[in-house]
Amino acid sequence: MRYNFYPGPSKIYPQVAGYFEQAMESGILERNHRSSAFQDLFSETRTLLKSKLNIPLNYAIAMVSSATECWEIIAQSFIERKSYHFFNGAFGEKWWSYTQKIRLQSEAISFGIDELPKLPTIVKNAELLAFTHNETSNGTSIDENFQKEVRTQFPNSLISYDATSSMAGYEFDWDLGDIWYASVQKCFGLPAGMALMVVSPKAIERAVEINESNHYNSFHFILQNVRNNQTHYTPNVANIYLLNRLMQSVENISAIHRNLKERKALFFAQLEKLQNLSSLVHSTKFQSDTVFCLAGEQEFIQKLKREAEREGIILGNGYGQWKENTIRIANFPAIPNQHYIDLIKFLSHF
Incomplete structure (x- = not known):
């Protein structure tokens, strides 16, 4: 048996294999993305997402190519x-670094992995204000109480969350953020190549007030298409179809997150018995529910990674400054x- 704990693609x-066969048989993969068949698929998929992830009805859902493209769209x-x-890790820092190429005045505020911003x-x-809700490089997460504090202190600011390794795994209070984004190759359990x-x-x-329309992926242009149940570019129809079918079959996000938290508690209870491995993040308050980062010599x-590979177990490599002394383990729903x-x-x- 092969075990894949890599934190994305994971x-x-x-059941996705069967869904892909159904997509081939249905003919949807050959339909124009301006066709009524695609529009129906796109509309239904967004409705299913709102139902299964408890997204407010008045929030818009757009589909783009990747989470990193969202950095550009937001900027x-x-x-x-x-x-x-x-940020306290590599992906949050990369988001800021890329934003600064477009908005030179953008500022960075770093903080430690066992503390709040x-x-x-x-x-x-x-x-x-831009936060990485779940930092994939080090296994930290921002808790809901802090999110509420941010919303209270900055009622007039837009609040954006990189939820790449938490969306479809965490039950969010969506009202605490204005722009959430994620790729589908992590908690959604789908092939890479699309983001929400x-x-x-x-x-x-x-x-709408800024009315920026100088780029092909300007949000103003994207939104006009979303309102017509279309995308602004020829989309990854296969992944949209797979997402649609998956959202029909999975439990509500509240049940999914509850299971992930129970699994996390079991895992870390056993981890305490091991002598050569410990959580990189010491405080349970800041430990992610969906990415575990374990440290050792x-x-x-x-040696652990080599032996795991021989046993058919794929572990995530360390990332950024923790590359050599950590492993990362995905706790994703699939x-x-x-x-x-x-x-x-x-x-x-071992």
């Missing part, structure tokens, strides 16, 4: 002067519970 739901279409980016230094009328943007009425109003980590029981046995024996 394990694909097994172009939702910011006129500057944004403030809070510092807010008092930020101006109250900030255009946009979930956008509040407040953010839409801001984009560099030589031990290398991975069966039994795989974690088997992983714990392997780690214990």
Whole structure:
């Protein structure tokens, strides 16, 4: 048996193979994306997403090529002067670094993996605050209480969350953010090649006010197409179809997140018994529910990965400054519970 715990692209739901056959048989993959058949698929998929992920009905859902493309869309279409980016890992820093290429004044505020971002230094009328909800590079996450604090302190600012490794795994309070985005190759359990943007009425109003339309992926252009149940480019119809079928079959996000939290508790209870591995993130308050980052001596980590590979177990490499002394383990919904029981046995024996 092959076990895939890589934090993206990660394990694909097994039923996806059958869904792809159905897509081929249905003929939808050969239909024009301006056709009524595609429009029906696109509309139904967005309705299913709102139902299964508990997204407010007045939020818009756009489909684009990748989460990294969202960095560009946000910088172009939702910011006129500057944004403030809070990060404690590689992906949050990359988001800021790319935004700065477009908005030179954008500022970075870094913080540690066992602490919260510092807010008092930020101006109250900030255009946009950018947070990485779930930092895939180090296994940290921003909890809901802090999100509420941000919303309370900055009621007039747009708040954006990179939810690449948490959307479809976490049950969000969507009202605490205005722009959420994620690729589908992580918690959604689908092949790579598509991303979702979930956008509040407040953010839409801001984009309309800015009215930026200089680029093919300007949000103003994207939104016009969404309102016609279309995409602004020839889309990944296969992934949209797979997402549609998957949303019909999976549980509501509240049940999915509950299972992931139970699995996390089981995993970390067993981890405490191991001598050579520990959580990189010490405080449970900041530990992600969907990405576990485990630290150990560099030589031990290398041996562990080699032995895991021989046993058919794919572990995630460390990333950024933790590349050599950590492994990362995805706790994504498509991975069966039994795989974690088997992983714990392997780690214990090793």
